[in-house]
Amino acid sequence: MENINIIWGNVTRQLQDEMSTVAFDTWIKPVKPVEVAGSSITLCVPGGSQKGSLNKSMLVTKYRSLIESSIETVTGKNLELDVCFENDNSSKALDDPIKYESTLNPKYTFENFIVGNNNNLAQAASLAVAESPAHKYNPLFIYGGSGLGKTHLIQAIGNYYIKNNPGKRILYTTSEKFTYELVTAIREKTNQEFRNKHRTVDLLLMDDVQFLATKELAQEEFFHTFNALYEAGKQIVLTSDRLPSETPHLTDRLKTRFQMGLLADIQPPDYETRLAILKSKIENEYFTFDEEIVEYVANNITSNVRDLEGALKRILAYAGIERTNTISMELAQKALKEILSTLPQRNITINVIIDEVEKYYHLPKGSLITKKRSNDIAYPRHIAMYISRITLDSSYGSIGDAFNRDHSTVMNAVKKIKKMVTEDAELREIIDELVTNIKKD
Numbered sequence: 001m002e003n004i005n006i007i008w009g010n011v012t013r014q015l016q017d018e019m020s021t022v023a024f025d026t027w028i029k030p031v032k033p034v035e036v037a038g039s040s041i042t043l044c045v046p047g048g049s050q051k052g053s054l055n056k057s058m059l060v061t062k063y064r065s066l067i068e069s070s071i072e073t074v075t076g077k078n079l080e081l082d083v084c085f086e087n088d089n090s091s092k093a094l095d096d097p098i099k100y101e102s103t104l105n106p107k108y109t110f111e112n113f114i115v116g117n118n119n120n121l122a123q124a125a126s127l128a129v130a131e132s133p134a135h136k137y138n139p140l141f142i143y144g145g146s147g148l149g150k151t152h153l154i155q156a157i158g159n160y161y162i163k164n165n166p167g168k169r170i171l172y173t174t175s176e177k178f179t180y181e182l183v184t185a186i187r188e189k190t191n192q193e194f195r196n197k198h199r200t201v202d203l204l205l206m207d208d209v210q211f212l213a214t215k216e217l218a219q220e221e222f223f224h225t226f227n228a229l230y231e232a233g234k235q236i237v238l239t240s241d242r243l244p245s246e247t248p249h250l251t252d253r254l255k256t257r258f259q260m261g262l263l264a265d266i267q268p269p270d271y272e273t274r275l276a277i278l279k280s281k282i283e284n285e286y287f288t289f290d291e292e293i294v295e296y297v298a299n300n301i302t303s304n305v306r307d308l309e310g311a312l313k314r315i316l317a318y319a320g321i322e323r324t325n326t327i328s329m330e331l332a333q334k335a336l337k338e339i340l341s342t343l344p345q346r347n348i349t350i351n352v353i354i355d356e357v358e359k360y361y362h363l364p365k366g367s368l369i370t371k372k373r374s375n376d377i378a379y380p381r382h383i384a385m386y387i388s389r390i391t392l393d394s395s396y397g398s399i400g401d402a403f404n405r406d407h408s409t410v411m412n413a414v415k416k417i418k419k420m421v422t423e424d425a426e427l428r429e430i431i432d433e434l435v436t437n438i439k440k441d
Contacts (some may be wrong), residue, residue, distance in 0.1 A: 109159055
């Protein structure tokens with residue numbers, strides 16, 4: 001049998017892929033491997049405190065099957081999970097929420113958050129809250145799809161606050177954890193300790209608040225927690241995958257309170273932001289990337305930041321396998337082939353291209369197929385013809401039919417734009433962005 005630390009290291013890498021970042025950081029990161037003996041594997045959680053009890057309870061109930069399955073995959077053996085407490089006599093008082101600083105990821109800071117048109121409001125609002133809590137936006141409600149940076153921003157607020165407000169009390173939690181701790185408190189008759197923990201902080205950060213929606217008891221408790229903090233002038237920051245008004249089964253009184261402050265959305269990153277994110281991630285790697293490879297990744301992975309980072313990690317893993325620190329286009333395409341094949345594909349037609357170009361240039365629908373020859377119409381029309389040619393490899397005749405032009409007109413337009421693309425970096429970026437928009441499902 002391998003060394004227990006090696007086994008647990010391989011298991012945690014698997015679990016990190018299977019679990020959300022918040023769940024992994026909260027329940028798996030604090031765990032220490034102890035030993036493999038016979039048909040069991042022993043893991044240890046910090047202290048015998050209420051927090052330790054909760055951690056142990058989560059491991060042996062909710063995550064037991066997932067952990068044991070990962071252990072079997074790594075070791076090839078069916079080992080039973082056993083969880084013990086680590087002796088820890090230095091823990092703080094149970095009702096002191098400042099101990100939850102350790103659950104914040106120190107990498108999540110404002111300094112390494114890439115700002116673009118898709119997230120500038122959320123970033124600016126988060127920084128304002130961190131600098132002047134409970135003065136500008138209370139609560140701050142950040143919403144957007146998975147993997148767009150909500151957790152990064154809410155934890156950046158926490159990290160900034162801790163650094164600049166020593167001695168203040170902060171609690172970072174999730175709606176899932178809040179609910180589980182509430183159920184545990186009711187069962188163990190520790191309701192007052194639970195309320196003291198959540199209602200006596202200076203800054204409450206709650207991730208994924210949408211999961212409260214189906215839990216009536218948790219909604220009731222959080223309603224009173226929210227009121228207690230708000231009336232005491234304490235800052236509340238929440239994240240969700242949707243607006244409060246669009247969250248099914250969320251009570252009206254919680255919707256009203258969530259909307260009292262600022263609602264700040266995060267959209268999928270645009271092309272320039274994707275490039276900036278990739279370049280930022282590459283800076284600290286001992287690999288050489290050509291610009292065209294970075295552009296290739298940014299053009300093809302458009303959904304969210306998490307997928308961009310995953311694509312980059314996959315490329316680096318392939319480079320490691322091939323024992324090279326120079327990333328070629330061939331290697332990048334090989335690494336991403338499987339990922340790209342699973343992405344939803346849009347049925348791209350010339351009409352789809354026309355619609356996207358008209359939308360980009362804020363033209364009325366149908367403008368590009370009219371007889372108008374003014375430059376504000378002709379130039380976007382030429383771009384649409386060029387994109388139709390390079391994207392679909394359509395004949396000049398078929399493109400001409402779609403635009404109500406003859407094939408020679410299309411040929412000249414494509415030739416003109418092709419020459420301009422080699423000389424005009426700004427035009428290249430516009431066409432790259434258009435192609436990205438066209439390919440989105």
